[in-house]
Amino acid sequence: MTHASMETSSRPARGAAPFLDVRGLTVQFPTDDGVASAVNGVDFSIERGSILGIVGESGSGKSVTSQALMGLLKGTSAKVGGQALFDGVDLVALSEAEMRRLRGQRIGMIFQDPLSALHPLYTVGRQIAEAYTVHHRATRAQARKAAVDMLGRVGIPNPEQRFDEYPHQFSGGMRQRAMIAMALICEPELLIADEPTTALDVTVQAQILDLMLELQAETQSALILITHDLGVVAEVCENVLVMYGGQCVEAGPVDEIFYRTQHPYTLGLLSSMPTLGGRQERLTPIPGQPPSLLDLPSGCLFSDRCPAASLVPDRRCRTERPLLVTEGGHSRRCHLPIDQLATLPASR
Amino acid sequence: MTRFILKRLASLVLLLAAVSFITFTLFQLGPSDPAAASCGQECTPERVAEARVALGMDKPFLVQYLQYLSGFFSARTIGAPGAESICVWPCLGKSFQTNENVTDIIARSLPYTLSIASGALVLWTVVGVGLGLVAAIKKGRLADKAIVAGASVGVSLPIPVTGLFLLIVFVNQFHLLPFTSNAVVVPWGPAGPGSWIVNYLLPWVALAVLFSASYIRVTRTSMIETFSEDFMRTARAKGLAPRTVVFRHGVRAGITPVVTMLGMDIGLLLGGAVLTEQIFSVPGLGFTAVRAAVAGDLPVTMAITMLAAFFVITANVVVDIAYAAIDPRVRLS
Numbered sequence: 001m002t003h004a005s006m007e008t009s010s011r012p013a014r015g016a017a018p019f020l021d022v023r024g025l026t027v028q029f030p031t032d033d034g035v036a037s038a039v040n041g042v043d044f045s046i047e048r049g050s051i052l053g054i055v056g057e058s059g060s061g062k063s064v065t066s067q068a069l070m071g072l073l074k075g076t077s078a079k080v081g082g083q084a085l086f087d088g089v090d091l092v093a094l095s096e097a098e099m100r101r102l103r104g105q106r107i108g109m110i111f112q113d114p115l116s117a118l119h120p121l122y123t124v125g126r127q128i129a130e131a132y133t134v135h136h137r138a139t140r141a142q143a144r145k146a147a148v149d150m151l152g153r154v155g156i157p158n159p160e161q162r163f164d165e166y167p168h169q170f171s172g173g174m175r176q177r178a179m180i181a182m183a184l185i186c187e188p189e190l191l192i193a194d195e196p197t198t199a200l201d202v203t204v205q206a207q208i209l210d211l212m213l214e215l216q217a218e219t220q221s222a223l224i225l226i227t228h229d230l231g232v233v234a235e236v237c238e239n240v241l242v243m244y245g246g247q248c249v250e251a252g253p254v255d256e257i258f259y260r261t262q263h264p265y266t267l268g269l270l271s272s273m274p275t276l277g278g279r280q281e282r283l284t285p286i287p288g289q290p291p292s293l294l295d296l297p298s299g300c301l302f303s304d305r306c307p308a309a310s311l312v313p314d315r316r317c318r319t320e321r322p323l324l325v326t327e328g329g330h331s332r333r334c335h336l337p338i339d340q341l342a343t344l345p346a347s348r
Numbered sequence: 349m350t351r352f353i354l355k356r357l358a359s360l361v362l363l364l365a366a367v368s369f370i371t372f373t374l375f376q377l378g379p380s381d382p383a384a385a386s387c388g389q390e391c392t393p394e395r396v397a398e399a400r401v402a403l404g405m406d407k408p409f410l411v412q413y414l415q416y417l418s419g420f421f422s423a424r425t426i427g428a429p430g431a432e433s434i435c436v437w438p439c440l441g442k443s444f445q446t447n448e449n450v451t452d453i454i455a456r457s458l459p460y461t462l463s464i465a466s467g468a469l470v471l472w473t474v475v476g477v478g479l480g481l482v483a484a485i486k487k488g489r490l491a492d493k494a495i496v497a498g499a500s501v502g503v504s505l506p507i508p509v510t511g512l513f514l515l516i517v518f519v520n521q522f523h524l525l526p527f528t529s530n531a532v533v534v535p536w537g538p539a540g541p542g543s544w545i546v547n548y549l550l551p552w553v554a555l556a557v558l559f560s561a562s563y564i565r566v567t568r569t570s571m572i573e574t575f576s577e578d579f580m581r582t583a584r585a586k587g588l589a590p591r592t593v594v595f596r597h598g599v600r601a602g603i604t605p606v607v608t609m610l611g612m613d614i615g616l617l618l619g620g621a622v623l624t625e626q627i628f629s630v631p632g633l634g635f636t637a638v639r640a641a642v643a644g645d646l647p648v649t650m651a652i653t654m655l656a657a658f659f660v661i662t663a664n665v666v667v668d669i670a671y672a673a674i675d676p677r678v679r680l681s
Contacts, residue, residue: 070585096590103584109585117578120675121676134587166680
């Protein structure tokens with residue numbers, strides 16, 4: 001078995017196709033220095049009403065994965081391969097025009113930095129109303145009403161008045177609320193949030209996260225939460241996908257990943273994360289750099305930085321790329337037998 | 349906003365005063381002697397002295413300058429005692445060469461310059477912004493490379509070369525267009541707008557070749573930068589059509605540098621397209637200014653210099669106001 005099937009208890013009848021089923025997704029960018037392989041075969045699936053967290057360092061391919069799903073790489077020089085079945089329709093194979101009908105309508109996206117993601121020269125209300133009118137026949141007044149209602153739903157006070165204000169007149173948290181209003185105004189069935197709280201003050205992060213969860217529960221949409229914040233993942237996600245070098249290195253239900261970690265990279269991520277009220281121990285960074293996407297190693301992509309690489313005989317980690325193996329709903333991509341993980345210095 | 353405009357207008361007046369004083373001073377320091385020039389071939393020192401009195405150049409420098417300024421507020425008399433003539437308000441002096449009111453000379457030359465400037469700027473804005481946008485959208489492809497190459501050629505062609513080339517090809521060789529006639533001044537004249545366009549088409553093209561090139565480059569750079577902005581990705585993520593993404597979201601945000609450039613260029617060009625007017629023998633402000641400067645005709649040179657300064661400074665103010673109209677961040681802070 002070469003891909004992760006992340007079955008959750010909410011999954012409907014056995015054998016029914018998942019709501020979103022991504023298989024062997026690849027993304028390559030031609031550059032002046034050669035081909036950059038940003039995503040190298042990612043598999044996951046998600047059901048309606050559930051939340052999947054995708055974690056990884058910057059450059060691990062998590063944002064590119066989301067852009068590929070949104071079809072935002074269509075019409076660029078990027079090459080997208082594999083399959084992404086969304087309610088039975090392959091998003092990778094769709095034309096730009098077909099994809100456009102899904103974008104905003106059935107698949108919504110929330111971006112990282114709301115200040116740069118909102119157009120600086122149009123009022124916030126107009127931008128939200130625009131997202132509505134693209135997919136609905138509506139008069140100006142109807143679109144305005146829909147947008148004002150939505151602004152109210154995301155917790156913006158005086159929505160009628162704030163409709164006519166510009167993004168620079170909003171605070172960071174309010175801007176992200178407006179972004180969420182824009183992404184949700186057409187009630188999409190799949191919502192992709194790309195680091196939605198990273199650009200915000202810590203105090204605001206929790207509010208925004210709560211708001212997203214509340215609206216997600218209300219609409220029963222599927223939510224893909226892309227983040228590098230493991231704390232957020234632990235708090236809200238049902239399933240987690242850990243990415244490294246454009247590959248899924250470990251995936252499974254959130255408790256499995258956090259309490260029965262099976263991959264040296266995930267172990268490294270966990271021990272580089274500060275814990276509140278935990279013992280006063282030093283944070284342990286993962287030494288080294290992620291591999292160059294222009295020249296990926298032929299063996300395991302993590303082998304250069306992996307403490308386990310020397311424990312596996314015959315230099316297998318250097319020469320042979322491990323396959324993703326799933327056992328009991330928990331997938332891992334590693335040559336090191338699970339029982340030897342405890343001998344690693346980074347393990348807890 | 350009103351306060352902002354009033355402040356800019358006040359600085360406009362101060363700047364014009366400074367420009368007039370500097371021009372006046374430079375003329376006094378310069379080597380030309382209008383009195384000697386005006387008395388012709390058989391000149392005696394007595395006749396030069398008489399001419400100097402007639403031109404008002406016998407008085408101290410500051411008195412001359414203040415007399416000149418008084419003409420902005422009321423009519424004044426000009427000439428030697430006993431042979432004075434009235435210079436009606438607004439008085440910019442009388443030409444040393446022809447004794448004509450400078451105001452009349454300006455009023456005669458300005459429409460030619462306006463004709464050249466207006467058509468040329470419409471042409472180069474449409475061509476420059478249009479091609480720049482196409483190049484940005486087709487970045488890296490053949491169309492982009494062709495447009496960028498064309499712009500490099502255009503920007504390196506001086507007006508005399510383009511102008512003469514156009515004249516030789518379209519007027520001399522193929523007789524497709526007439527040589528610019530000074531009888532056609534305004535589009536609503538008796539000859540009609542059609543012949544106005546035909547008459548000024550060649551000067552427009554000559555200027556547009558030069559100016560479009562820089563508009564192409566500025567538009568292309570600015571649009572490419574704008575296309576990579578996060579809000580463009582947001583616009584696509586809403587499911588907007590590519591046309592809407594490019595025009596409503598992209599052009600609106602990326603056009604600001606073009607507006608700045610356009611304002612400056614309009615200001616410059618209204619002061620007279622010196623080379624273009626020379627090549628096509630159009631007696632506009634630039635043409636008149638060159639002739640006046642060569643002849644040491646202070647009042648005419650002064651007037652055109654100040655008018656050019658006025659246009660440039662006004663254009664600056666207009667650009668600032670346009671900024672506020674385009675960008676709420678300027679307007680609301």
